[in-house]
Amino acid sequence: MAMQQAISSTSVRKAPARRHDRGRLMQEAAMLAPAVILLTLFLILPFLLSFWTAMTNQPLVPRPTPVRFVWFNNFIRIFQDDLFWTALWNVSRFTFWIIPAQCGLAFATALLLHQKLPFRNLLRGMFFLPAITSMVVVCVIWGTLFQYPTGPFNQILGFLSGGAIQPIDWLGDPQWAMFSLVLLSAWQAYGFQMIVYLAGLQGIPDELYDAAKIDGANVFRRFWHVTMPGLRPTHVFGLVITTIQAFKLYTQVAILTQGGPKSSTETVVHYMVRAGFEEQKMGYASAVSVILFVIVLVIALIQRQLLRRFDV
């Protein structure tokens, strides 16, 4: 009897519930649809198209002659172009310099800021200020700082060295141009990374420090055996983000050096944009973009492997 009641009551409850479910499914579909449509149209579709375009001789402006399918010719020509290898070498150099500059500075300031200092929020805001500054504005500022021969940097260097250091043509000397871009890029991006490090530090439980203290570990041992292991995922994240950003280096180059002097600041993205819009070879440029994607993918996969090994 009770059983029957239960059955009948569930069947009663089920009928409106099913109606409710259908309405709910409709709502779910409607709420998901805008994002799915936009992602398909503006991310998945162009992404798939880039593989297709990369194998054609598609021009920027439509021509009367039909677009030809050229298989892997674009890739072969890219790999035969010395300028492409220069660009790849340049972004590698850039990465090699910017990782210690940006991550190191971010880590150091985060360690200092992590303590209960007065005006912490004000300080955090000051350090984050460059990160919200547009790269175009950063280029305007640093363009003046780098002025040759009487810009602030050269004056400061001359003053500090008592005139021993000759003025450096920061952006005009092939030996210095990429390094100058490293300086300004690190300045711009490190505040963001500092916040990532701050959050990483906040994520380490205080009990670990207390336990280490009870065990008699001094400041340095606590840093080495508690802080550093606790920050492993943060380090990996920071390294990967910085590396990926470095391989996408573009705005600074486009505004300040246009790839020069003597191709010393040519980068992969700058090379791609020039091929696509100055030389109007969209197919060729798309092939470069496919290569860029593969590079980014490899870096991201390495990150996943590292994080898995660190058991995060």
Added chain:
Amino acid sequence: MSDIALSIAQARTTRPRSAATVLRIIQTICIFIIALVIVSPLLLLVVASLKDDRFQILADMGSFRAFWVSNPTLSNYAEVGHLSGELAFGRYLINSLIILVTTVCSGLIVNSMAAFVLAWGSFKGRAVILSIVIALYVIPQESIIMPLVIMVSRAGMSDTFAVQIVPWVASPLYIFLFYQFFAQLPKELLEAAEIDGASFFRAYRSIFLPLSLPALATVSILMGIETWNQYLWPILVTQTDYARPIAVAIATFFGQDSIYWDRAMAASVLMMIPILGLYLAFQRWFVSSFIGSAVKG
């Protein structure tokens, strides 16, 4: 007796504490000096924008006068702030603001709705869609930009506001940030709402969205910075002043042979203000919420 014990205990703790205080003061001074060095290029920008003579700006650059204006003037701002004319940045600023507000507002709605369905929806394919969205995060904007330019120009969309807004509204990163936030909220919230007869959408709008203020703040800041500072995409898709954003305007202006440093500085300061306002408005929630998810994601 207990008083003595107390004072001994205090004496024991105060000595190391005073050493710690000294250390802390030194640290504070150090970090303020570093902060000043970091901020000084921006100070230089603001000061230079208040000088009327562009030759003076360059002449001052090599000395401490770079950080000082004897007779500050807003004339650069007045000149740059016009809505039309050769050096009018007012128009570009308004263009950028339109793009910023529209992109961020629609981005908040579209991405949070999708994330809510992925977190609490009832249909089976959710996990699959979620993993596709996460995988899409790997595709850099630079990799899709070539075909996208061809697509939008074929569709007759170049040189519009829409072309600078619509493609960047939905984003795997922001969907994922919202997803992580919604997924950690208790399941009982949704159940309670449904028992009260609220629909799925209603639960999202009236319960989950108001609770997700930290996520909304984080996405607003990140998306705001990203949209405001876009450079590559707008130079590829804008040909006239009609919808050109301020970043592109400053860059073109900067590339001219005779650089009007005074005006370039004023325009740059103007460009910083809106995004600074956005950051200050939301920073309270920004740090805590963004990272936990970003690092582990």
